[in-house]
Amino acid sequence: MARARSLRISREYEPPDRMSSLTSSYPKSVADEKDFRGARVLIIDDDPTYRFLLRELCLKLGIGQIIEAENGEDGVHHADTFKPDLVILDVVMPGIDGLEVCRRLRADDHNKTLPILVQTGLKSDADRVECFAAGASDVVSKPINIPEFTARVQTHLRNAMYAKSLADFRQRIEMHLDIMRGFIKGILPSAEMVKEITQRNGYEISVRQKMHEEVGGDLWYIHECAPGRILITLLDAAAHGLAGAISALRIDGMMQELRRNIDQPDKMLRELDSVMSHAPCECLFAAVTAVMLDSYTNTLMYAASGNPHPILCQNGEVKVLACGGLPLGSGYAATDLNIAAFNPGDSLVVHTDGWPVEKDAEAVAVIHEKLKQNGVISADSLVGPNPPTDDLTILTVRRL
Amino acid sequence: MKAPSIDITVQDKDVTVRMQGVLSFHHHREGDELVENLSRLVTDKQAQTVHFDMAQVDMLDSHWLSILIRVLRRMRDKKVDMVIERPSNEVKKLFEVVQMDRVLTVRN
Numbered sequence: 001m002a003r004a005r006s007l008r009i010s011r012e013y014e015p016p017d018r019m020s021s022l023t024s025s026y027p028k029s030v031a032d033e034k035d036f037r038g039a040r041v042l043i044i045d046d047d048p049t050y051r052f053l054l055r056e057l058c059l060k061l062g063i064g065q066i067i068e069a070e071n072g073e074d075g076v077h078h079a080d081t082f083k084p085d086l087v088i089l090d091v092v093m094p095g096i097d098g099l100e101v102c103r104r105l106r107a108d109d110h111n112k113t114l115p116i117l118v119q120t121g122l123k124s125d126a127d128r129v130e131c132f133a134a135g136a137s138d139v140v141s142k143p144i145n146i147p148e149f150t151a152r153v154q155t156h157l158r159n160a161m162y163a164k165s166l167a168d169f170r171q172r173i174e175m176h177l178d179i180m181r182g183f184i185k186g187i188l189p190s191a192e193m194v195k196e197i198t199q200r201n202g203y204e205i206s207v208r209q210k211m212h213e214e215v216g217g218d219l220w221y222i223h224e225c226a227p228g229r230i231l232i233t234l235l236d237a238a239a240h241g242l243a244g245a246i247s248a249l250r251i252d253g254m255m256q257e258l259r260r261n262i263d264q265p266d267k268m269l270r271e272l273d274s275v276m277s278h279a280p281c282e283c284l285f286a287a288v289t290a291v292m293l294d295s296y297t298n299t300l301m302y303a304a305s306g307n308p309h310p311i312l313c314q315n316g317e318v319k320v321l322a323c324g325g326l327p328l329g330s331g332y333a334a335t336d337l338n339i340a341a342f343n344p345g346d347s348l349v350v351h352t353d354g355w356p357v358e359k360d361a362e363a364v365a366v367i368h369e370k371l372k373q374n375g376v377i378s379a380d381s382l383v384g385p386n387p388p389t390d391d392l393t394i395l396t397v398r399r400l
Numbered sequence: 401m402k403a404p405s406i407d408i409t410v411q412d413k414d415v416t417v418r419m420q421g422v423l424s425f426h427h428h429r430e431g432d433e434l435v436e437n438l439s440r441l442v443t444d445k446q447a448q449t450v451h452f453d454m455a456q457v458d459m460l461d462s463h464w465l466s467i468l469i470r471v472l473r474r475m476r477d478k479k480v481d482m483v484i485e486r487p488s489n490e491v492k493k494l495f496e497v498v499q500m501d502r503v504l505t506v507r508n
Contacts, residue, residue: 236462238462238463238465238466239425239462239463240425240463277473282470282473283466283470285462285465285466285469287462305498306462306465306497306498308497324497324498324499325498325499325502326469326498326499326500326502326503327462327465327466327469327498329466329469330469330472330473330503331473332469332472332502332503334499334502334503353462359493390461
């Protein structure tokens with residue numbers, strides 16, 4: 001017998017700066033920054049000799065833009081117009097002193113994280129504490145120690161530039177997330193469309209969605225297949241956040257064509273499983289529930305793959321409609337067709353696995369309780385106040 | 401979140417993947433690596449069966465369910481059997497919902 005050989009794959013969490021190889025716009029490491037040509041420094045000091053000295057020190061560091069103010073009022077004004085990356089500020093000045101300048105700068109939300117390096121001849125600990133209390137980021141003594149001063153300026157500028165690049169990066173990501181949210185909103189059925197379809201066919205629908213992150217992989221749709229017959233689909237892509245949203249949009253696109261020609265939900269899911277499993281990307285998976293309601297025959301046909309079981313409320317009873325199998329995309333999804341009566345007064349609850357109920361029995365108990373309290377069931381009454389640990393969609397349909 | 405532990409051992413024509421900890425979307429890199437490494441390994445070693453020992457798995461989410469399905473598809477392409485051994489209670493719950501035993505062998 002050959003000796004067992006071991007191959008260990010264990011990976012500790014890696015710090016995010018590895019991502020810089022993926023995008024050149026990702027913020028660089030703080031310690032690497034030596035180029036201060038893009039930095040902007042404001043010097044506020046009433047002593048022209050000191051202003052000259054500080055300017056020369058900044059120029060030696062390669063700082064690109066430096067402006068000076070000879071009093072506190074001008075300093076506050078320049079901070080507003082010049083938008084510096086660092087302020088070097090004297091304390092003792094005629095007019096408003098450096099501490100008041102600090103307070104005024106910090107009062108502006110835009111300057112909450114602005115590095116303010118206060119230089120002061122005041123020696124006591126209490127004086128230094130007062131500087132920090134006024135909003136100083138750092139305090140250096142006058143007369144300045146040049147090596148120490150330049151080291152502090154470099155440190156503050158590096159931090160400021162890194163913070164700025166992080167803020168820019170965040171802004172770009174927010175923009176892309178906004179665009180993604182727009183795409184998703186465009187896919188989801190509008191309130192008007194839902195009202196029109198449901199009123200025409202004798203149903204009432206309520207839906208609540210809560211995403212775990214800024215965007216998510218849950219989508220739902222309603223489609224009128226024929227007079228009296230509507231199809232509701234609920235999709236939960238097997239990913240979170242941006243990846244989940246992209247997958248969900250892609251799968252919904254595949255479903256568009258299938259919805260138009262549907263006659264049974266199980267066939268639609270089987271076709272979708274086949275299409276998804278043959279997609280170039282092998283990572284496309286989703287839990288899907290498809291329910292077809294027929295108001296002429298008072299029936300519902302349903303099939304599901306991977307989602308929690310639908311729950312039917314009928315004649316005061318709440319029961320689980322067992323169905324389901326592997327998520328779609330595997331190529332092995334077994335999606336059986338199920339049929340149940342759906343009479344006036346009956347309600348159906350379908351949901352993704354973001355609803356924090358441990359098992360079907362708990363879901364049934366919750367729905368029972370809400371029915372007792374309110375007489376009817378709605379998605380709003382089922383969604384709790386806590387933020388979800390996974391994307392959540394709850395949809396209820398009532399036959400009028 | 402702490403990374404899960406995934407150990408792969410080879411004995412004769414059997415490959416055993418021992419998984420421990422929480423398997424979630426946060427560990428997507430480990431999942432992708434597992435799919436690729438396992439694929440290469442079964443070819444190199446001409447393995448006949450891959451066993452997934454899941455006794456120490458605390459939690460498995462939908463993303464890792466899709467990892468298992470990706471492995472299953474690749475193993476089927478290579479005519480290699482895949483068996484889930486000793487799924488923990490959390491894993492069993494998920495497998496019941498998705499009826500995992502309809503597509504592969506699950507041994508308790």
